[in-house]
Amino acid sequence: MSFLAYQNEEPSGTPAQQADPRENLLDEHNTAAYRASVLQGVERVIGELTGRDRPTTGIQPEQLEPETKRIDLDSPLRDTSEALDELEKVYLRDAVHFHHPRYLAHLNCPVVIPALLAEAIGSAINSSLDTWDQSAGGTFIEQQLIDWTAGRIGLGEKADGVFTSGGTQSNLQALLLAREQALARQETNPDTGWQLSRMRILTARDSHFSIVKAAKLLGLGAESVIPVDCDEQRRMIPSALDAELDGCRDRGLIPMAVVATAGTTDFGSIDPLLEIAGSCARSGAWMHVDAAYGCGLLVSGKGPSLTGIEHADSVVVDYHKSFFQPVSSSAVLVRDRETLRHVTYHADYLNPERHAEQRIPNQVDKSIQTTRRFDALKLWLTLRTMGPxxxxxxxxxxxxxxxxxxxxxxxxxxxxxxxxxxxxxxxxxxxxxxxxxxxxxxxxxxxxxxxxxxxxxxxxxxxxxxxxxxxxxxxxxxxxxxxxxxxxxxxxxxxxxxxxxxxxxxxxxxxxxx
The missing domain is CATH 3.90.1150.170 (Aspartate Aminotransferase, domain 1)
Structure with missing residues (x-):
């Protein structure tokens, strides 16, 4: 059946204001409406892709804001077609096109088609990756991708991890684990507040701003982040790191974590991971590698080396930067799955302790999120269609x-x-x-x-x-x-x-x- 035939189906395939609101639910009764609505959306996107010869329209905030503010959200339009016409004016017409060859601004990639197919499937099924009884096969797809990524990094047989919303959340979770591991080692003084005041995170001056944000969210304060000097290539200087670690020891401070970056946002610089691993081993600091950008080197055939990343205690990867995936698609991985216990909480209504005893794989046990999209499906279909x-x-x-x-x-x-x-x-x-x-x-x-x-x-x-x-x-x-x-x-x-x-x-x- 043609697209136009779908549009002309009776009852209408765009039931925005039908008398029975259940006609807007996706179920076995409304598959024709679902097909017609999605196809209309696809046609609008295709129209934008083929009709745009520039990455932006140059529109300014003061021009676009009034278009959106005038819309009365309490007064719905008659059908999907009208809603899409309106969306054209407030979004599609002026959307920034990351796929355009002269979009050269931020870490936004064009996306591959298999991942878009996965978005359509995942959104329609709407699995939530928190518990087994909400996701079933999705649980194992995500776990397989975590294992595959950990294998590419070289983290070892005890490695594990979980998908996240992006690098900022991944960094937060990794530093939360580092904080809890550091606290667990301070057995001589149970005063948690005093111990937290001594915690320090060391990272290069050009690392991502989310490190400071994570420190504040973890109750450590921005002052807990010690910037380490960089060389002319904007990479952390190992001798400068060692000097800062020695300074922490001399002042009675706890070097909770060292954050190395594999691909800084501004310069794409890769810190000397192997030397940093040695410094962390000597000082007892948790080694975290923010490879949100540089993770593309895990499948690259000619890029610079990530030697040393295999020694990390935790690693961040952003597939939505270097694997050409739609936002969001990120993960945090750890060398030792036991450290993920620091984000495990059991609720009788969701993931009771008996589930762990029965070895039921609830991904919420590893995540700081509860309800979570099936973002792993995008990378899964991409790898199964294209290959690494x-x-x-x-x-x-x-x-x-x-x-x-x-x-x-x-x-x-x-x-x-x-x-x-x-x-x-x-x-x-x-x-x-x-x-x-x-x-x-x-x-x-x-x-x-x-x-x-x-x-x-x-x-x-x-x-x-x-x-x-x-x-x-x-x-x-x-x-x-x-x-x-x-x-x-x-x-x-x-x-x-x-x-x-x-x-x-x-x-x-x-x-x-x-």
Whole structure:
């Protein structure tokens, strides 16, 4: 049956305001309506994909907010088609398209089709991955993927883990386990408050902001996070880590955890994992590796090494960054499954203790979430359809592209690039002349970023390095080309250069005179 035939079915396949609200429930009675509604949604998405030649529309918040605020949520529309027309105006028309080759801003990847199929299946069945009697086979699919990932990392036979909503939650859970392990070792003084005040987390200055956020959520405070100096490649310096660990010992502090990063957000830098593992072993600190970004190297055929990650006590992976999965798809893994007991709580109405005695596999016993989507299904169908080598090939493509982009930037005297990338991010700055006022140059770079977005020609990111504004490419689209990079850089130079000319007349006259 054709799509148009589904639209014309009787009763209507879009029962938004039918007299009986049960006609909106997905069950055996409403399969035609389900099919018609989903197909209409798919057609709208296809229309957006084929009709959009730019990653953004350049719309500003003050333009879009009124469109949404005027909608009366107490007054539903007549059918799905009208609802989709409205959605077009408040969302689809202006949605940022991560799949576009000139979306170069944040750690958002285009997604593979098998994962989208899994989203459709998973949302319709609506399994909750907290207890066996709500998920059945989903439990074992998730566990198999955890075991597969732990095997790729090399964590050993006692490893385990659980899917999460993203790297921030994964980091929080890992540091919660580290905190509880550290408390368990402090047997001589049961004063938990005093022990917590002595806890310290050591991490590189360029690590993810969620480490500080986790410290605050865990009752340790932001001051418990000790930043460790980095080298010119923005990687943690092992000798600096050892000095900070010695300082903790001398001050009577407890080095609860060391957080190493395998792929920093700004620079894609990979901390020296093997050396950090040695430092953790000597100090007794929990070794946590935030590989939310760098996890793509687990399937890569040509990327840098993650040697040393196998010694970690916990590891974060974000499949929705480097495995081309839709948000959300993340996991936290641990070397010793026994440490997951720190997040185990039993409720008689959900996961009573007798379930553990009967070896019923309730995933809620390992998670800080209760109700949880079947996000593992996306990666499962992706691996079963494409295989890990194909995923790794896509990641290798963006690693190669990053090296090409670095060559373009490095050879252009108008730009300064901070580091040669290990993964697929490049941080750079438009500086056409050494005598330009740095603050004016900051403003010119910010202006260029904003002008690019408003023109809808490209989307790039911004950051601050050593107190100065920089721009950033985050390359996760295998369809982006070297020509795309070169053309976007020309647009950056055009917008930033025009801003400098309009706002630095004195400097311009001096340069012309010289």
């Amino acid at each position: 080598d194909a995923l790794g090939g896509l990641f290798d493509d963006v690693l190669d592209l990053a090296q090409q982009a670095w060559e373009v930037l490095h050879a252009d005297p108008r730009f300064e690039v901070v580091t040669r990338p290990e993964l697929s991010t490049l941080v750079f700055r438009y500086v056409p002349s050494a005598d330009i006022d740095p603050e004016l140059c900051d403003r010119a770079n910010l202006h260029a970023r904003g002008a690019l977005y408003e023109s809808a020609a490209a989307a790039i990111a911004e950051t601050v390095v050593d107190g100065r504004t920089h721009l950033k490419f985050t390359l996760l689209n295998p369809r982006t080309t070297r020509d795309d990079i070169a053309e976007v850089l020309e647009l950056v130079a055009e917008h930033a250069g025009r801003h400098l000319e309009e706002n630095d007349t004195t400097g311009l006259e001096q340069r012309r005179a010289s």
